[in-house]
Amino acid sequence: SEEVVIARCPWFLPVGIVAVWQLASSVGWLSTRILPSPEGVVMAFWTLSASxxxxxxxxxxxxxxxxxxxxxxxxxxxxxxxxxxxxxxxxxxxxxxxxxxxxxxxxxxxxxxxxxxxxxxxxxxxxxxxxxxxx
Incomplete structure (x- = not known):
């Protein structure tokens, strides 16, 4: 419904930015030495959290x-x-x-x-x- 779309609207831009960031990192457009991929950030979080x-x-x-x-x-x-x-x-x-x-x-x-x-x-x-x- 329209109310659900309006409620989720603030999430569209941040999720889109993270998706483009991950895509750019995966394809090689963005060096992970300059900016780690979102996947790399999550993996580092889990590794450091577990240790x-x-x-x-x-x-x-x-x-x-x-x-x-x-x-x-x-x-x-x-x-x-x-x-x-x-x-x-x-x-x-x-x-x-x-x-x-x-x-x-x-x-x-x-x-x-x-x-x-x-x-x-x-x-x-x-x-x-x-x-x-x-x-």
Whole structure:
């Protein structure tokens, strides 16, 4: 019926893109070294899932995100309260925070690597920075 077609309509484009992607990979139009085929992605998912490696890395990433969100959210809440409840706090913080907010996080990555190195603290810092301003 027409209602079923309308309900499935949002799926047509994504499924079509994946089908064309698989076809291009299978025929050889798209090198799997540049972009793995959907079949290759599913096979890697099952392999990593069965070995437990996927879940280990997912847990580490989730922990990183939770810590970064907690730090960024807490700082955002504290700075927001200071800035929102006090004229002095707004004058002290608002200009600096607005300047930092407009710097793209991608531009900060080289500095973050220099400051923190390539370890957990750099990743947590970037997550915290990403959650600081929206909160």
């Amino acid at each position: 437990g490696e996927l879940w280990q890395h997912l847990a580490i990433s989730s922990w990183r995100a939770l810590i970064g969100f907690s730090i960024g959210g807490s700082l955002g809440l504290i700075l927001g309260l200071i800035s929102g409840l006090s004229r002095w706090g707004e004058r002290l913080l608002d200009t600096s925070i607005q300047m930092l907010r407009n710097v793209p996080h991608l531009a900060l990555i080289p500095l973050v690597i220099l400051w923190f190195g390539i370890d957990e603290s750099a990743k947590i810092f970037l997550v915290a920075l990403g959650t600081l301003f929206p909160i």
